[in-house]
Amino acid sequence: MRTTKAGRRILGAAFVLLLVPFVATAQQEGAVDLGLQAVEVLKSYLRIDTSNPPGNEAQAAAFLARHLEEAGIPYEIFESAPGRANLYARLHGDGSRGGAIILLHHMDVVPVDALSWNVDPFSGVVLNEFIYGRGALDSKAYGAVQLVTFMALHEAGLPLGRDIILLATADEEVGGRLGVGYIVKNRPDLLEGAEFVLTEGGSASEIGGRQVHFVEVSQKTPLWLRLRVTGPSGHGAKPLRDSAVNRLVRALERIRIYRGEIKLVPAVAEVLRARASYLVDPAVAETFRNIETSIGDPAFLAALIEEMEPLLRNTISITVLNGAPSTNIISTEASADLDCRLLPGEDPRRFIATLTDVIDDPGIKIEPLLVVDAAESRPGTPLWRALEDTARAQDSEAILVPNVIPGFTDSHYFRELGLVAYGWTPFVSSPREGPAHGADERMLVANVERGPSILRDLLVRLAASRGAVGYPSMPPCMASPARSSASSRSVAMSSALRFASILMTRSSESMSRPLSMILKSSG
Numbered sequence: 163m164r165t166t167k168a169g170r171r172i173l174g175a176a177f178v179l180l181l182v183p184f185v186a187t188a189q190q191e192g193a194v195d196l197g198l199q200a201v202e203v204l205k206s207y208l209r210i211d212t213s214n215p216p217g218n219e220a221q222a223a224a225f226l227a228r229h230l231e232e233a234g235i236p237y238e239i240f241e242s243a244p245g246r247a248n249l250y251a252r253l254h255g256d257g258s259r260g261g262a263i264i265l266l267h268h269m270d271v272v273p274v275d276a277l278s279w280n281v282d283p284f285s286g287v288v289l290n291e292f293i294y295g296r297g298a299l300d301s302k303a304y305g306a307v308q309l310v311t312f313m314a315l316h317e318a319g320l321p322l323g324r325d326i327i328l329l330a331t332a333d334e335e336v337g338g339r340l341g342v343g344y345i346v347k348n349r350p351d352l353l354e355g356a357e358f359v360l361t362e363g364g365s366a367s368e369i370g371g372r373q374v375h376f377v378e379v380s381q382k383t384p385l386w387l388r389l390r391v392t393g394p395s396g397h398g399a400k401p402l403r404d405s406a407v408n409r410l411v412r413a414l415e416r417i418r419i420y421r422g423e424i425k426l427v428p429a430v431a432e433v434l435r436a437r438a439s440y441l442v443d444p445a446v447a448e449t450f451r452n453i454e455t456s457i458g459d460p461a462f463l464a465a466l467i468e469e470m471e472p473l474l475r476n477t478i479s480i481t482v483l484n485g486a487p488s489t490n491i492i493s494t495e496a497s498a499d500l501d502c503r504l505l506p507g508e509d510p511r512r513f514i515a516t517l518t519d520v521i522d523d524p525g526i527k528i529e530p531l532l533v534v535d536a537a538e539s540r541p542g543t544p545l546w547r548a549l550e551d552t553a554r555a556q557d558s559e560a561i562l563v564p565n566v567i568p569g570f571t572d573s574h575y576f577r578e579l580g581l582v583a584y585g586w587t588p589f590v591s592s593p594r595e596g597p598a599h600g601a602d603e604r605m606l607v608a609n610v611e612r613g614p615s616i617l618r619d620l621l622v623r624l625a626a627s628r629g630a631v632g633y634p635s636m637p638p639c640m641a642s643p644a645r646s647s648a649s650s651r652s653v654a655m656s657s658a659l660r661f662a663s664i665l666m667t668r669s670s671e672s673m674s675r676p677l678s679m680i681l682k683s684s685g
């Protein structure tokens with residue numbers, strides 16, 4: 163069987179080559195070139211240390227701008243603070259297809275603990291099949307692919323029916339105040355006529371032998387709070403019962419043991435229902451299709467909480483503590499920061515009121531550090547359909563499912579403005595790719611190489627003017643990435659089955675892949 167299949171593939175490829183002579187070969191070379199170009203851009207991009215803090219995105223913006231300059235594309239770099247730069251460029255269309263699409267990525271990365279890395283985190287080194295570096299997954303590879311694709315569309319002179327905007331921003335990793343937050347507040351002119359945003363937050367995997375694209379449409383909203391309390395000062399040798407630190411500790415203990423109620427909010431229910439479309443076991447799929455009823459079953463609910471608690475309740479992490487500067491001083495002031503994450507649609511004011519009740523001490527002041535209003539994008543838009551068509555050009559059985567992530571990305575800024583923002587990338591993740599924010603962060607070189615042709619395919623579908631319908635689509639050989647091997651397919655299959663067994667409470671061992679996909683997060 164194996165030989166027959168491989169033989170058929172070779173015959174098929176030969177047939178294509180015979181039928182589509184010169185043009186396809188040129189396009190294929192173009193796609194290969196673009197892929198190699200993206201890898202080269204990424205290598206250099208990873209060598210620029212944009213750890214945030216302090217960020218230093220100005221260096222990265224200048225690096226990206228050099229490419230635009232060479233391609234003859236006008237751009238603008240503007241600083242939101244010294245050294246904190248953002249980059250903007252726009253390809254103009256006639257508007258016949260609709261509003262602009264923004265290709266967004268952030269240039270900053272989270273800091274590294276270099277000792278835990280096996281390679282230099284800022285070397286952009288390629289080892290075996292991987293490219294290593296802080297930001298490889300989050301989100302410089304996507305930035306390199308967006309840049310290369312953007313330049314290729316400009317060079318091809320493709321008549322556009324909508325504008326395409328390239329936006330590389332600062333500061334996403336700590337909330338985006340100096341990046342997208344700054345743009346929304348101070349440079350709304352740059353977003354004029356925008357309708358769609360594509361950025362990080364989505365992922366795709368091979369499950370049950372087909373591609374499943376988890377498109378992020380909604381996220382838990384961060385609510386960062388500072389608790390502050392004052393009290394009498396004193397010497398450490400003479401303890402004070404009601405010192406600021408003691409009162410803070412008492413409040414924090416109440417918060418530590420507090421658990422918010424379990425809720426199935428509409429956005430999460432929709433995501434769980436959509437899971438039915440790729441679950442292998444029909445009985446489990448049915449359970450998810452009727453999630454509102456299923457959640458009434460205590461055993462099912464317990465399994466669900468164990469696997470995906472962050473999507474079922476508001477959470478609080480105590481992250482920063484401050485008291486006296488010295489061991490023998492009783493400080494007049496103490497503070498603690500809380501990283502709270504609210505379910506989509508929750509009201510931050512109501513949550514603060516609940517927290518006030520939990521703390522039950524009027525002396526503790528609650529100061530908001532970061533408040534984000536909840537907003538979501540809906541599936542079913544022209545961008546959603548173009549993504550679906552692009553995925554199916556790669557894998558005829560591919561499906562798109564909406565997803566909610568427990569972390570956050572810059573998408574919320576755009577959703578608050580009423581734009582449709584999706585977390586989607588042209589990459590199909592592999593479990594061998596390294597952790598975003600972790601040591602030895604790495605991406606498969608093959609993913610970076612395929613990225614531009616997939617993104618270009620999407621943009622042609624979404625933004626080419628109707629008159630440009632004849633614009634060549636991807637040659638077939640580039641359009642189908644290496645399908646999963648039989649072994650990786652069976653791994654995906656067995657993890658889906660393991661998932662089923664967890665939910666049937668026959669076993670509750672390790673995390674299943676489908677659910678770990680749901681829980682992928684960013685900031």
Ligand SMILES: [Zn+2]
Pocket residue numbers: 268300301334362684685
């Ligand atoms: Zn990111």
